[in-house]
Amino acid sequence: MRKQRWHRWLTFLPLSLLAACSSPPPLPPVPQVDLPRFMGDWYVIAHIPSWPERNAYNALERYTLRPDGKVQTDFEYRDGSFEAPVDTMHPVGTVRPDTGNAVWGMQFIWPIKAEYVIAWLDADYQRTIVGRSKRDYVWIMARTPTLPDDVYAELVERVRGMGYDTAELRKVPQRW
16 A cells, blocks of 8 residues: 555656646737837736836836837836836837737847737727736736726736736826
């Protein structure tokens, strides 16, 4: 009997290690993004934040299409309160070929480019969800600083459907 338990353990251990090492499937991007239409200001409504933005207030992403086809990103926020000074980051997005303009490599520090997937975008280019295949970060963004509760709830459900733990979502305080 003791030998059988040991045998089961040896069978179970490699399978559990393999499961722990597996990564989620790639996050599907939207089929096509009209880049000039996507450019402009996007308020961060909610996010599973990266470390620098974990206490962001008035978070805003501004995208500008550069002549070389890259996307200049200006991210501004106040760290910890509405009264804090404005902090900024200026990563550059490189649109990956053959992705319908929906997958970018976002470069904060050379030579590293973080995956940036436009996973959902409404037809009017007023609301979007951007995420990563690792399901570690996600951003719900809109052209307005706030959304009606029912629209926000719908977007949270979309995020959940993408495989994210929505208990980790943080609603970004916005006051303009």
